[in-house]
Amino acid sequence: MASELHEAIFMAKQERHKNLFLNYRNLNIFPVELLKDEGMQFLERLFMKRNSLTTLPDNLAQKLPNLIELYLHSNNIAIIPQAIGNLGKLQSLDLSDNALQVICPEIGQLRSLRHLRLANNQLKFLPQELGDLGELETLDVSMNLLRTLPERLHQCLSLQCLTADRNQLHCLPRQLCLLPDLNELSMAANCLTSLPLDLGRSMELQFVFVDNNAHLKGLPSYLYNKVIGCSGCGLAGQISDVKQLCLTLGDVTVPLPSELKTIGSETDHVLPLEELACRVQHAAYNRTSKDVKFLTPFLLPKSLLDVVQWPLGHCHRCSQPMFTIVYPKLFPLRETALAGVHKRADVSHTPLTSHPCSWCFHLHEGLEEYHKN
Secondary structure (H helix, E strand, O other), rough: HHHHHHHHHHHHHHHOOEEEEOOOOOOOOOHHHOOOOOOOOOEEEOOOOOOOOOOOOOHHHHHHOOOOOEOOOOOOOOOOOOHHHOOOOOOOOOOOOOOOOOOOHHHHOOOOOOOOOOOOOEEEEEEOOHHOOOOOOOHHHHHHHOOOHHHHHHHHOOOEEEOOOOOOOOOOHHHHHOOOOOOEEEOOOOOOOOOOOOOOOOOOOEEEEEEOOOOOOOOOOOHHHOEOOOOOOOOOOOOOOOOOEEEEEEOEEEOOOOOHHHOOOOOOOOOHHHHHHHHHHHHHHHHHHHHHOOOOOOOOHHHHHHHHHOOOOOOOOOOOEOOOOOOOOOHHHHHHOOOOOOOOOOOOOOOOOOOOOOHHHHHHHHHHHHHHO
8 A cells, every 4th residue: 555655646746736635644633754854845735635635744845835725524633723824816615524623813815715524523713704605605614513603704796605504503694694695595403593594585595404493583574586495305314223125136235225224104295206216316527527538428318417417406314416305495575474574676487296295294384375365
C-alpha cells in the first residue's frame, strides 16, 4: 500500500497532474511526499475521502497554493489548523463525516469558497466569520449539535442552498429571510417551534424542508406557494432493529432491499413501484452525468428524464430523493382561504393529488370542499 501511494504521488508530480485521488488509502497522517520541497504547486483538486486522518498540516497552503477543491469526507479529523485560511483559491471544501467540534474563525478568510460541507460532525456552534464568505453558494451543516446559526450568516449574499437537518435548532434567524439568492432551505428534524413570518417572501426561495419538527405548529403564509417536504422517504427509522428479509432461489439467498423490510403490517407504509423506479433512474442519471468516460446518451423520453432529474424533495432521515410521495403545495393563494392575505405574483396551478400522509390527504379534501363552495 505504501509503495502504491508513493508511486501515485511520484507520477502526479512528474506529470504535473491537476487532480490527485488518494481515497481509501488507510492514511493516518497527511502524506509527507505531498509536502516535500516545493510541494505540488500545480495541484488543483485533492481527494482524500475515507481515510483515517486526524489533522491537516500547517503548511498545506504553502505547499498546495493553487488548490481549488479539497475533499476530506469520512476521516477522523478533529482540528482544522488556522492556516486553512491561507488557501485563497479554494472553492470547495468537504469535511463531512469527521470528528470536528470546533471550526476555526480563519475559515472566514476563504473568500473564494463556494461550497462548504460540514455534515455529520460534533459541532455545537459555528463561527460568526462564516458571514465573511461572500461567494458561498452551498452550506451543509446537517447532523451536528447546533442550537443556533450564526447571526452574520445573512451576509453570505450568494448563498443558494442551506442544509441544517438533524441538529438541535430552536429557531431560524429572521435575517436569513434577507438572503437574495436562497433557493433551498432544509431544517428537518430539529426542535423548531416557529418560523419567521417573512420566510418565503423571496421569490427565489422555492424549496423549504421542515419535516420532523415536533413542536412546529404552523407555517408562514408565504410558504403556501413553495414546495414543502412533509414526510420521510418510507424507510423504517430503525432499520437495524428489523429482521432482514431474504429471497431464496435454489442454493442462492438474496437479501431484499431495505424498502421491503416494512411489509407485514397494515399500518406499515410500502413504497410504490413508481417511486422506487424513479430513485433507481435518478441514481443512474447522476452516475452517468458525472462520469466523463460514460458517453452513451441516457435513453429516456424527455418527459421522464425531467422527472428523474429533479426530485420533489428528500428524506430527513437518510437523504433519499423522493419523487411521488412528497406533497408539493403548489397552489395559488387566490384559490385558498388565505386569498387576499398577501398580494403576490401568480404561479402556475398544479392540481393537488392524494398522498400517503394523512395530514396532506385531509388538506386536499378540505380544499376540494372549499372550491365547491
